[in-house]
Amino acid sequence: MRQFSRRDVLRASTAIAASGAFASVTSAAPPASAVTPELIAAAKKEGKVVYYTSIDLPVAERIAKAFEATYPGIAVRVERTGAERVFQRIGQEYASRIHSVDVVNSSDAAHFVVWKREGMLERYVPEDVAKYYPAEHKDPDGTFASFRVWLCVIGYNTTMVKAEEAPTSYADLLDPKWTGKIVKAHPSYSGTIMTATFQMARDLGWDYFEKLAKQKVMQVQSSADPPKKLALGERAVMADGNEYNMFIEKERGTPVEIVYASEGSPLIVGPNALFKNAPNPNAGRLFQSFCFSPQAQQLSIDAGGLRSLHPQTKEKPGRKPFADIKKMKDDPAEVERTSADVKAHYSRLFGV
Amino acid sequence: MSIALPALGAPRTQRIDLSSPILILFAAFLCVLILLPMSWLIYFSLVDRNGAFTLDNFKTLVTDSAFLDPLTTTLILATSSSIICCAFAAPMGWLVARTDMPLRRTVRALVTASFVTPPFLGAIAWELLAAPNSGLLNKIYRATTGAPPDEHLFNIYSLAGVIFVISAYTFPYVFVLIANALDRIPGDLEDASSILGGGTWTTARRITIPLALPALLAGALVAFLQAMTLFGSPAILAIPAGFHTMTTKIWSLFNYPPKPELAAAASVPLLVLTVALLRAENLILGRRGYSVVGGKQGNPRLVRLGALKWAALAFVFLVLMCPVFLPYGALLNATFSRVATSFVTFDNFTLHNIHFVFFELSATQLAVKNTFLLGVASATIGTIMALVIAYLTTRRAIRGYRALGFLATAPVAIPGIVLGVGLFLSYARPPFVLYGTLWILLLAFVTIALPAAYQQLQSAFRSVHTDLEDASRILGSTRLRTLRDITAPLLRTSVIATWCFIFVGVIRELSAAIMLFTSETKVISVLIFDLNESGDLGAISVLGLIMLVITFAVVIAVNRIPGFGEARLRNA
Numbered sequence: 001m002r003q004f005s006r007r008d009v010l011r012a013s014t015a016i017a018a019s020g021a022f023a024s025v026t027s028a029a030p031p032a033s034a035v036t037p038e039l040i041a042a043a044k045k046e047g048k049v050v051y052y053t054s055i056d057l058p059v060a061e062r063i064a065k066a067f068e069a070t071y072p073g074i075a076v077r078v079e080r081t082g083a084e085r086v087f088q089r090i091g092q093e094y095a096s097r098i099h100s101v102d103v104v105n106s107s108d109a110a111h112f113v114v115w116k117r118e119g120m121l122e123r124y125v126p127e128d129v130a131k132y133y134p135a136e137h138k139d140p141d142g143t144f145a146s147f148r149v150w151l152c153v154i155g156y157n158t159t160m161v162k163a164e165e166a167p168t169s170y171a172d173l174l175d176p177k178w179t180g181k182i183v184k185a186h187p188s189y190s191g192t193i194m195t196a197t198f199q200m201a202r203d204l205g206w207d208y209f210e211k212l213a214k215q216k217v218m219q220v221q222s223s224a225d226p227p228k229k230l231a232l233g234e235r236a237v238m239a240d241g242n243e244y245n246m247f248i249e250k251e252r253g254t255p256v257e258i259v260y261a262s263e264g265s266p267l268i269v270g271p272n273a274l275f276k277n278a279p280n281p282n283a284g285r286l287f288q289s290f291c292f293s294p295q296a297q298q299l300s301i302d303a304g305g306l307r308s309l310h311p312q313t314k315e316k317p318g319r320k321p322f323a324d325i326k327k328m329k330d331d332p333a334e335v336e337r338t339s340a341d342v343k344a345h346y347s348r349l350f351g352v
Numbered sequence: 353m354s355i356a357l358p359a360l361g362a363p364r365t366q367r368i369d370l371s372s373p374i375l376i377l378f379a380a381f382l383c384v385l386i387l388l389p390m391s392w393l394i395y396f397s398l399v400d401r402n403g404a405f406t407l408d409n410f411k412t413l414v415t416d417s418a419f420l421d422p423l424t425t426t427l428i429l430a431t432s433s434s435i436i437c438c439a440f441a442a443p444m445g446w447l448v449a450r451t452d453m454p455l456r457r458t459v460r461a462l463v464t465a466s467f468v469t470p471p472f473l474g475a476i477a478w479e480l481l482a483a484p485n486s487g488l489l490n491k492i493y494r495a496t497t498g499a500p501p502d503e504h505l506f507n508i509y510s511l512a513g514v515i516f517v518i519s520a521y522t523f524p525y526v527f528v529l530i531a532n533a534l535d536r537i538p539g540d541l542e543d544a545s546s547i548l549g550g551g552t553w554t555t556a557r558r559i560t561i562p563l564a565l566p567a568l569l570a571g572a573l574v575a576f577l578q579a580m581t582l583f584g585s586p587a588i589l590a591i592p593a594g595f596h597t598m599t600t601k602i603w604s605l606f607n608y609p610p611k612p613e614l615a616a617a618a619s620v621p622l623l624v625l626t627v628a629l630l631r632a633e634n635l636i637l638g639r640r641g642y643s644v645v646g647g648k649q650g651n652p653r654l655v656r657l658g659a660l661k662w663a664a665l666a667f668v669f670l671v672l673m674c675p676v677f678l679p680y681g682a683l684l685n686a687t688f689s690r691v692a693t694s695f696v697t698f699d700n701f702t703l704h705n706i707h708f709v710f711f712e713l714s715a716t717q718l719a720v721k722n723t724f725l726l727g728v729a730s731a732t733i734g735t736i737m738a739l740v741i742a743y744l745t746t747r748r749a750i751r752g753y754r755a756l757g758f759l760a761t762a763p764v765a766i767p768g769i770v771l772g773v774g775l776f777l778s779y780a781r782p783p784f785v786l787y788g789t790l791w792i793l794l795l796a797f798v799t800i801a802l803p804a805a806y807q808q809l810q811s812a813f814r815s816v817h818t819d820l821e822d823a824s825r826i827l828g829s830t831r832l833r834t835l836r837d838i839t840a841p842l843l844r845t846s847v848i849a850t851w852c853f854i855f856v857g858v859i860r861e862l863s864a865a866i867m868l869f870t871s872e873t874k875v876i877s878v879l880i881f882d883l884n885e886s887g888d889l890g891a892i893s894v895l896g897l898i899m900l901v902i903t904f905a906v907v908i909a910v911n912r913i914p915g916f917g918e919a920r921l922r923n924a
C-alpha cells in the first residue's frame with residue numbers, strides 16, 4: 001500500500017543511505033542566512049506561514065503573534081497537536097502528496113532523524129544558529145536546530161498536598177497513598193512523554209511503569225495537560241508533564257509546585273525545521289530565523305517557561321537554573337529505533 | 353442482486369426516456385459513496401502489510417484482549433444506554449404527547465436543543481460538572497455535606513459515566529420517535545375503548561401502549577446503534593479512565609505507527625452488528641405495522657393528570673437537567689471563569705477565553721469557515737439528492753427505482769468511524785486523492801445524512817396524493833411545472849426540516865471527520881477535540897457556544913427565507 005508504512009520508510013531510507021555515499025562528501029551546513037530585505041519582501045508576498053507544532057497552544061500562539069507584530073502582513077497559522085500526532089499527520093499528508101507544512105517543531109527529537117533521512121527537510125541555517133548555538137544543538141548538515149529545551153517533571157497541587165508529604169522521586173510515586181491521585185500523559189500522543197518514557201524505561205526499568213500502572217492513574221494525552229489538571233485540582237500529583245506549563249501556572253498564582261525527581265528529570269529537546277516542499281518557502285525561512293532570534297527566544301523563556309540555548313538570553317529569576325538540575329540523558333537516535341516498541345509496551349501496561 | 357421490475361401501467365406518450373441516464377448517474381454516485389469505501393475496507397481487513405491474503409487481522413481481533421475487552425465494553429455500554437434511553441424517553445414522550453402536562457411545547461423545544469448539542473461537547477461539559485475532584489457538582493456536594501476533600505459523589509471518568517453521558521445525548525432520538533408515534537395514534541380507537549367501558553388505564557394498556565410499541569422498539573435499536581458507534585464521548589471520558597471502546601480502539605490504530613489493516617478488520621464487527629440489528633428490526637416491525645394513518649382522524653385524547661401534572665413536569669425537567677441545563681450552565685461558567693471548574697465570582701471573572709478564541713487562536717477562522725461551508729453544502733446536496741430519489745421511488749418514475757431506494761438507505765448500516773476508515777482507505781491514495789480536500793468530508797457527511805433525509809422526504813411525498821399532480825398534468829402542465837407549482841409548495845416544510853436536520857448533523861459530526869481531516873480542512877468539532885486533548889477547557893467552552901449560536905442562527909434563518917415564510921421549526 002502507498003501509505004506511510006514501515007515498508008516505505010525502509011525503502012526510502014535505503015535509497016537515501018545509498019545516495020549518502022556521495023552526499024557525505026558535501027555534508028556540511030550551508031552558509032548562515034541573514035534576514036535580508038529581499039527575504040522579507042518575498043515572505044510578505046506569500047503572506048502566510050504554516051507552523052505545525054507540539055508546543056502548548058497558548059505559548060505557540062504567543063510566538064506567532066510576536067512574529068506577526070514584527071513582520072506585519074504575514075499571518076502565522078498554528079497547527080498544534082501532540083508531537084506524535086504531528087509526525088503521523090505529516091507522514092500521512094506527504095503520502096497523499098499534500099504539502100501544507102512550512103515549519104515544524106516537535107517535542108520528539110527523533111522525528112527529525114526520520115525526516116532528515118527521508119530528505120524532507122530544507123538545509124537552512126539562520127544566522128543566530130550559526131553564530132551562537134552549541135554544536136550539539138544543531139544538525140551538522142544544517143536541516144534543524146534546537147528551538148527549545150525543557151524537562152519532564154513531577155508536580156503537585158499545594159492545596160491538596162503538603163510540601164513535606166510531596167513525592168521527591170519517581171520511586172515515591174509508587175507509594176499506595178497516591179493510588180487514584182495521579183495524572184499522567186500518553187507517549188502515543190506527546191513527544192515529551194515518548195522521550196521521557198524512553199529515558200525512564202532505560203534508567204529505571206519497565207518495572208517502574210508496571211508498578212505505576214497499578215496506581216489507577218488518570219490517563220490524559222498532552223504533556224501540557226497534567227499541569228492543567230493539577231491547576232483545576234482534579235488530581236493531586238502528576239507523574240509527568242511539561243516543566244514550562246508548571247512555570248506558567250505557578251507564576252500565574254496557581255497553587256502548584258515542581259518536583260525535580262532525585263533519579264534525574266528526563267531532558268526534552270524540541271528542534272525546529274523547514275520543509276523542502278514548504279508551500280511558503282520564504283515566509284518559512286523568515287519564520288525559522290525569527291524563532292531563533294534573541295527576541296523570540298527570550299519570549300519563549302519569559303512567557304513560555306521554556307529554556308533557551310541562545311547565549312544572549314537570560315533565565316527568569318525565581319526559576320531553578322537549568323544547570324543545577326539533575327537530568328537524564330537524551331538519545332534521539334535510540335528513541336527513533338525503539339519508539340514503536342516503547343509505545344506498544346506502554347499501552348499493554350496502561351490499557352489504553 | 354436481482355430487482356423485480358413492476359409493470360408501470362400504460363406507457364406515457366411522447367416522452368424522452370431519461371430514466372436510464374438518471375438511474376445510472378445516481379446509482380454511480382451512490383456507489384462512489386458507499387460501495388467503494390466498503391469494498392476497500394473489506395479488502396484491507398483481509399490482507400497483510402505486503403498485500404497478501406491473510407486472516408491474521410481477524411485472528412488478532414478474536415484472540416487479543418486488547419480487542420476483546422473494548423468489544424465487551426462496547427456491548428455493555430450500548431445495551432445499558434439503550435435501556436436507560438427507553439426508560440426515560442418513553443414516559444416523557446407519553447407525557448408530552450398524551451397528557452395535559454403544562455409546558456409541553458417548551459419541553460419539545462428543549463429536547464430539540466439537546467439534539468442540537470454535539471455529544472462530545474456534552475461529554476466535555478460533564479467533565480466540568482462531574483470530574484471526581486474538580487467537578488462542580490462534586491464541589492457542591494462536598495460544600496453542602498462537609499465531606500472530606502477526596503470524597504466524591506460522581507465520577508464521570510468511568511464506564512457508568514460514559515453510559516450516562518451517551519444516554520443523555522441519545523435519548524432525544526428515542527423521545528422523538530415515541531412522541532411522534534403517540535401523536536399519530538388516532539383518538540377514535542381510544543374513544544372506542546372508552547365507550548366499551550375501558551377506563552383510562554385499561555385504554556392505555558390495551559390500545560395506546562401496544563400501538564406505540566413498534567416505535568419503542570425502533571427507539572431502543574436506534575439508541576443501541578448510536579451508543580455503539582459514538583466516538584467522541586468515549587474518547588473524552590473512557591481513555592482517562594484507562595479503557596477503550598471499539599470506536600476509540602479503531603481510532604487509536606491510526607496513531608503512529610498506523611495499522612490500517614487492523615483498523616479495517618476491527619471495523620467489520622461494528623458493520624456486521626449494525627446490519628444484523630437493522631435486519632432484525634425489519635423482521636419484527638415488518639409484521640407489526642399498524643395502519644394508523646388513514647381515514648379521518650380524531651384528535652388524540654389527553655389524559656388528565658390532575659395534581660400529578662406538576663410531579664410529571666418536575667420529572668421532565670429533572671431529566672432535561674442532564675443534557676441541557678447543567679451542561680450549558682457549566683460551559684457558560686467556564687467561558688467567564690479564570691479556572692474552568694471554579695464558579696465565576698467577581699474576583700475570577702475574565703474575558704480572556706473569548707479574547708483567546710477570537711484574536712489569538714489562529715485555527716478558529718478556518719475551522720468556522722470549513723464547518724459552515726460543509727454544513728451548507730452537505731445539507732443542500734443531501735436534500736436535493738434525497739428529494740430526487742424520494743420522488744423517483746414514490747412516484748415510480750423510472751425503472752429500477754427500488755435499487756435507488758436501497759442504495760440511499762444502505763449507509764444507515766455504516767457507523768461514522770467505519771465510513772471514515774473506508775473513505776480514508778479509498779481516497780487517500782492515487783488514483784482518487786480526495787484526502788486533504790473538503791470533498792472527502794462532504795462525501796462523508798452526505799453519505800451519513802442520506803438515509804434519514806431520504807426517509808423523511810419519502811414519507812413527505814407519500815403524504816401528497818398523486819391526484820393533485822394528475823389534475824395539474826390533465827390541465828396541461830408539464831411534469832416540471834407540476835413539480836414546481838403543486839408538489840414543491842406542499843413539501844416545503846419537510847424540505848426545510850430535512851435541510852436543517854442535515855446541517856445540524858454535520859455540525860455535530862466528529863467520528864468520520866476525525867479520520868478524514870487535515871490541517872487545511874479542520875472543522876470545529878475536530879478543533880474542540882484537539883483542544884480537549886491539551887486540556888484547554890476555557891477555549892472549548894467559547895468554541896462550543898459559538899457552534900451552538902451558528903447552528904441556531906442558521907436553522908432559524910433558513911426557516912425565515914422569504915417564500916418559505918410560514919414554515920415552522922419542527923422537532924428534527
